Amino acid sequence: MELIPQTGAGKKVCIVGASGKLGRYMVKHALDRGYEVVGVCREKSVHKLADYAGRITVHGAFTNDREVIARAVDGCDAVLTVLVPWGVHDYASGTAKAVMDFAKPGARLVYSCGWHITRDGRDRYKRGIKAAVAFARFMKITRLVDIADQYRATDMIFASDTRWTVVRGSDLEEGPSQGLPVWSRHVGDPVLESNLTRRTDFALFMVAAVEDDSLVREAPAINGRLTPSALAHQGEAAA
Template sequence: MRITIFGANGPTGRLLTRQALDGGHTAVAVTRRPDDFPLTDPALTVVDADVRQTTTHALDDAVAGADAVLSTLGVPFSRHRIDTYSTGAANIVAAMHRTGVRRLVVVSSTAVDHYPGRTNAPVLLRFLEPVLKRTAGKSTYDDQRRMEDIVRVSGLDWTIVRPSGLFELPFVTDYVAGQVDPEGAFTSRTDLAHYLLTLAAAPGPRATVTVSTVEHAPTMWQTVKREAFKNA
C-alpha cells in the first residue's frame, strides 16, 4: 500500500512510519520540519507541508495516489484555543476529495467522550480525567470533537481512533481494539501505530473505535510522577 501520514514527525507518527516501512508499504511522511525527520528509506518520501495552510498544493501532492491517509496530528495542551485538529482535518479532507482518495483514519482521544462501560479503570482516573477535561485538556478535546465532526460528514471512508493515555513501549502487545468501550487507562504508541496500519488495509468501517493496551501499562501514579518531574 501507499500510505500518507500526517503528523509523521510526532512520536506516534514516527513509529507509524517505521512500522509501515517495515511492513513493506510505501510511506509519504508529511511534516513541517522535513530536515528534522529521522527516518530514511527507499520506500519513504518526506513532504514539506503545513496541514494548517489552505493555499498550498503540497497537500494534494502528498495524498495523491494514496491507498490510505492516516492522521496522527497532535499538539501540546494549551489554555489558548487550539484548532490544529479541526483545521488540519478540513484541509486533509479537501485534498482527498480533490485527488479522489477515499480511505481516512484519524487519531482522537477517549477523553472527548464519556465511557461509563470502561473496564479495569484505576480509581484515580475517575478523579483526574474530569479535572483534565475542564482545565489543561479542554482546548485540545474541544478541537478533537470538531475534528471528529468534520470527518464524520466528509463522505470519505473514515475511521476515528480513540486511544487512552499514551505511553511508550518498544513492542506491540495483545491490545484490545474496535467498537468497544476502552479498557484500563492507557494505550501504547506502538499498539496505536499497529492498529492504525491494520485499519489502513481494511475497507471502512465508518465508525469510531477505541484501542487499549491491557498489559505492560504504567500505573496512574507512575504517570502522574513522570509528568510532574518531566521538566525538573
C-alpha cells in the same frame, strides 16, 4: 523473526504528522508492510525523520497547509492523520478538512485522537479523564492548545461520507510491542479499564486499520492487548 505480511506492497500511504512519536512509529510499521510512504510534518521537525532518508518522501509544512496536503495525498491509497489540538487557528479541523478535500475518492482515512472524543455520547469517563479535559480547555487561554477544535475536527469526520476511522487512544507508554490492541466502541467498557497502550501498538493499530474494512466509520477506543483488563475481558473486546 516474525514474518510481517506485505499488505502495503504496491500501495501508497501518506502520514500527516509523521515526525511526532506516534507518527514515526507509523512510518516504521507502514514501511515494514511494504507501503510507499509520504510524510507531512512541520519544517523544523523534518530532521526527526532522518533515519528514513531515502526511504520516504517528506513535505515540510504545517499540516493544515492545504496546498501541501493536496500534493502529499495525491495518488495515496490511505492517509493516516495525527489530530493535534495546537494553537487557536483551527489546526486540527483545518488539517482534517484538507485531508478530506484532497484525498482521492475511496481512500482510507484513519485519524488518531484521545479517549476524550466521543461519537455518540455514550462513553463513560472517570474523574481523571474529565479533569484532564477540563485542564486542556483551560489551556486555550495560553493560545497553545484548543481542544474544542479537535472536537470540531472529529465531528466533521463523523458527518462525512468518506471511508474514515477515528482511533481513540488510551494513556500511552513506551516499550516493546504487545501486539495489536483490543478495542471497544465506548470508553468505560470493562475491556478498556486498564487505560494503557504501548505507543508503538497505537501506531500498529492505525496502520492495520487501513486494510480492515470492519473499522470503516468506526471510532474504536483502544487498550493494550496484554493489560489486565484486556486479558480479563478478552471475550468482550470488539477485536
